[in-house]
Amino acid sequence: MSTAFLLNGRAVEADGHPMSRLLDVLREQLGHTGTKEGCGEGECGACTVRLDGSPVLSCLVPLFQCAGRRIETVEGITAAPEGPLRDALERFVATGGVQCGACTPGIVVTLASLLASNATPSREEVRTALAGNLCRCTGYEGILRALAPAEPER
Amino acid sequence: MNGIGASPPRPDGFAKVSGAARYLDDLSLPGMWHGATLRSPHAHARIRSIAWDAALAPDGAVCVTVGDLPGPNGVQLIDDGWPILAGAFTHHVGEPVALVAAPTRLAAQQALQAFTVTYEPLDAVLSLEAAEALPPLYQLGMDSGDVDAALARADLVVEGEYRTGHQEHIYIECNGMIASYAEDGALTVLGSMQCPYYVQKALTHALGLADEQVRVRATTVGGGFGGKEDFPSAIALHAALLARACGRPVKLVYDRHEDIVCTSKRHPTLVRHRTGVTRDGRLAALDIEILMDGGAYTTLSSVVLSRALLHSFGPYRCADVRIRARALRTHTAPNSAFRGFGAPQVEFAIERQMDRIAHRLGLDPLEIRLRNAVAPGDRLPTGQILDAGTSALPCLEEVARRTRFRERRQELEAARARRAAEGDEDQNGAEPRRGIGLSLYFHGAGFTGNGERMMKSPVTARLLPDGRIEVLTAMTDMGQGCSAVFPQIAAAAGGLLPEDVTFAEPDTAEVPDSGPTVASRTTMIVGGLIARVTAALRDRVLEGLPGHTVRDGWIESPAGRVERFRDAARRLRAEHGPVELTLRHEPPAWQTFDETTYRGAAYPTYAWGADVVEVEVDPDTLAVRPLQVTAVCEVGRAIHPTLCAGQIEGGTLQALGWALLEEMKLEDGRYLNDRLATYVIPTILDSPRIDVHLLESHRDGGGPFGGPFGAKGVGELPMDGGAPAVAQAIENATGIGVPAIPATPERLLAWQRAGQTPGGVR
Known part of the structure; x- marks a missing residue:
């Protein structure tokens, strides 16, 4: 069975059972391996993609729900970033936001969604937005430094 | 800026951000x-x-x-x-x-x-208690001085039993x-x-x-x-x-x-302490028994146990010490390597024991540590004389100064005493209780004992046809950032520009066996070899040019710049064919260790740290929220301060997860928390603010331990400090004794009912 949707702005058709996980369709059928599986049950956020502009967990999204909708993956979101997202991605590496990188695509997608509605989020707003994205390497500090304005040394 | 002490962007950074990196x-x-x-x-x-x-x-x-x-x-x-x-x-x-x-x-x-x-x-067999009566997978011991006589002489003998759980x-x-x-x-x-x-x-x-x-x-x-x-x-x-x-x-x-x-987990551990102390709070005797749950097969338990033994006395002075350590066999998956490799469990125990001693003597946690912490020239119980970079006291003093630890603790203690006097300690819906805690820790960098001497790790460097130097090691970048740090070391050691150096992928068909990416050895041991082999290959290119040096990628004579290093290297490569050098790691001659008596220098050097943690405890649910961690760590020299601090930030949060959230429950040998929905690690909302301050004892280069530019291993160090500091902070907030982790609300309630206090069971 074929399901048509927009993937990073391009019309695609995916074959598969309507209950196939979007995560598997993206990775195995459409070659978009930037989206990662960390737990397969919606706990870790590594598989986050945007569906019609909102972040969703692609391990919990069945293929049939994607029909006619807009899917954006980390590859699309980082291809030509603009404005606050571009600035944040440039800082992200410099501030130590990336270590092993397995959680990073999901975090980038979540942050892109946050920045689309709030160009200058506070530390607390970033923490709230990232509540569903687990990182085991950084202690989150490097990620927060990329986004939130530096506070004066105490 | 790419020199030592700069923080250039990691080379794999953008590929990871954009999803292009291939796992x-x-x-x-x-x-x-x-x-x-x-x-x-x-x-x-x-x-x-x-x-x-x-x-x-x-x-x-x-x-x-x-x-x-x-x-x-x-x-x-x-x-x-x-x-x-x-x-x-x-x-x-x-x-x-x-x-x-x-x-x-x-x-x-x-x-x-x-x-x-x-x-x-x-x-x-599913518990340490049940396994204790059976033959162990492995056992070790160490004796220093006469523990029984020292215990008999001591003004006070304090006993304690401390437990830590599995960690995934x-x-x-x-x-x-x-x-x-x-x-x-x-x-x-x-x-x-x-x-x-x-x-x-x-x-x-x-x-x-x-x-x-x-x-x-x-x-x-x-x-x-x-x-x-x-x-x-x-x-x-x-x-x-x-x-x-x-x-x-x-x-x-x-x-x-x-x-x-x-897959393997961190070893659950039970440590029994019997400590003799003098009236003024100095350690007179340490009698330590370590039991680690090795699971069904030995795998790496023997070396985990070894590192545990060698960290069980903590960063403290004591001449009379007896340690007995056993890895026990249970019917669970083999427990094995996890950041810290046995040290976090035993450092939790010695830190908790120090707190108990302080409580008995009416000293505060800072004072008991100031009186006992090792200083340069002191001997560890193994007999190792500590080097000039021994920084337990500088870390302790700096973390106490930055956090106003003593004043803040007294304020919080007074608030708790006031609540108790007013009888509203158990009032429902009361304000969260604040508490502050401190820990002091150390970590031996590199393989334990004679490991590095037996391995003699090689690293190879060769000239590429385009005149760049290619360095070949078997180290993998699992996120810690050796792909950024290695080029910094090679360029600085060779007087080269970062683009003059390239690194081979870890592929056994190409690279020599420079050992495993473990034991905080990557920067300190392999990085040191990279510095030496790069400099040696540069000198090969400079042969026949006496008085010449290489700086910023240029060959210089006393009169000034002669030519780009790469041009000379390319010429040499074209004329002579392959030019390749391999050097092996050789520990300093003084670093000898007796594997039977456990006496000698078990590690070439140690990294040091002190943490202060402030927590909030809900008086109704006993849920603990860490608010702020200040970590002061002495790392010799930070090659790449952003990545170095990143190790400490991430390791600190892993330690807090282990201390507060991460509990592996077993039923008939089955892990009940066998998915991420039930095995809970810290989210960003569970995480405190983590302030890291790096002390660098060898900023001017060199050092007695052979790390490049004075760098010590740092990857595991931060795992040692978070748990004991958070346990002390909970005691400060609630008055409930914390003899084990994870300190979940259920356990805190049980300990409260059982009369656990910071001084032991009432």
Whole structure:
């Protein structure tokens, strides 16, 4: 069975059972391996993609729900970033936001969604937005430094 | 700026941000099949029979059982006592019993249904208490002075028992391997791993292949923390056995549930302390017993136990010390390497014991540590005389100054006393209780004892035809950032520009065996070799040019710049053909260690740290929220301060997770928290603000320990300090004694009811 949707702005058709996980369709059928599986049950956020502009967990999204909708993956979101997202991605590496990188695509997608509605989020707003994205390497500090304005040394 | 002490962007950074970085599960080979593993549902059982009904399996699926092994049924690590597949018995839930391969992942899972296994369940040993009476997997001891006499002389003897639990690594990328055979019988394995040569040795040992027939390549590693030290060897063997059986490449990737069920964890540990102290709070005798739960097979428990023994006395002075350490056998998956490698458990125990002693003597936690912390020139109980970079006191003083620890603690103690006096300690709906806690810790960097001397790790450098220097090591970047730090070291040591140096991928067909990416040895030991070999190759290019040096990528004579180094190197390479140098690590001659008595210098040097943690405890639920951590760590020299601080930030949060949230509950040998929905690691909302301050004892270069530019190993250090500091902070907030972690609300309530206080049971 074929399901048509927009993937990073391009019309695609995916074959598969309507209950196939979007995560598997993206990775195995459409070659978009930037989206990662960390737990397969919606706990870790590594598989986050945007569906019609909102972040969703692609391990919990069945293929049939994607029909006619807009899917954006980390590859699309980082291809030509603009404005606050571009600035944040440039800082992200410099501030130590990336270590092993397995959680990073999901975090980038979540942050892109946050920045689309709030160009200058506070530390607390970033923490709230990232509540569903687990990182085991950084202690989150490097990620927060990329986004939130530096506070004066105490 | 790319010099030592600068923080250039890591070279793999943008590929990771954009999703372009390729991890194992992102790869696919032509004709590749998928593997799956049949696992024991029993903690201990005799395997009566294994039957495979091909008619029940998807078309073409193949299976591998223990009878199909071409060689010894053992994963070669220190020894090969860990079975590749269960033989006549299964010794833990999740132990691999048989393997299947099929064209798709789903078909491989379905093929598992074609097996019928008959088990005869047997009694299982599932606790340290039950295991204590049985023969241990391994045991060690160390004696210094006369402990019994010192205990008899002491003004006060304080006893304590401290426990820590399992911890699961939760690298975000689960374990996975792809194995493929070429037509000539050569085997190539790709995978997520810390130690390519461990995997190669396991494959040659079990499959009867020669070194040159087995090529192991590490893909981008999505986190390790020790969890990809030994386990990848077993998975690589499984994938290779399946590839051999089906004649195709086979991918074997664990999902999160399987990864938690069957892979190794941090050793649960029980430490018993009996400590003699003088009236003024000085340690007179340490009598320590360490019990570690090794699980079903020894794997790396002997070396974990060794490191535990050597950190169990903490960063404190004491001449009369007796330590007895045992790794015990239980029917759970083998416990093995996890960041800190035995040290976090025993440092939790000694720090808790110091707090108990302080409480008995009416001293505060800072004072007891100031009176006992080691200083340069002091002896550890092993007899090792500590070097000039010994920084326990500077760390302690700096963290106390930055946090106003003593004043803040007194304020919070007074608030608690006031609440108790007013009788509103147990009032429902009251304000959260604040508490502050402090810890002091140290970590021996590099392999324990004579490990580095026996290994004599090589690193190779060679000139490329374009005049760049290529450095070859077997180290993998599992996130810690050696791909950024190594080029900094090579460029600085050679007087080169970063673009003059390149690093080979960790591939056993190309790189020498520079040892495993473990034990906080990557920057300190292998980085030191990189500095030496790069400088030696530069000197080779400078031969025949007396008085010349290389700076910023230029060859300079006393009169000034002569030519680009790369131009001279390219010429040499063109005229002479391959130019290559290999150097081996040689520990300093003074670093000798007796493996039987445990006396001597167990580590070339130590890194030091002190943490202060402030927490909030809900008086109704006893839920603990860490608010702020200040970590002061002495690392010799930070090559890349952003990545160095990143290690401390991440390690600190892992320690807090272990201390507060991460609890592995067992029922009949089965982990109940076998998924991320139930095994809870800290989210960003559970995480405190973490302020890291680096002290650098060797900013001017050199040092007595041989790390490049004075750098000490840092990866594991931060795992040692968070848990004891948070336990002390909970006591400060609530008055409830915390003898074990994780300090979950359920346990805090039980301890409160049992009368646990900071001084012991009331």
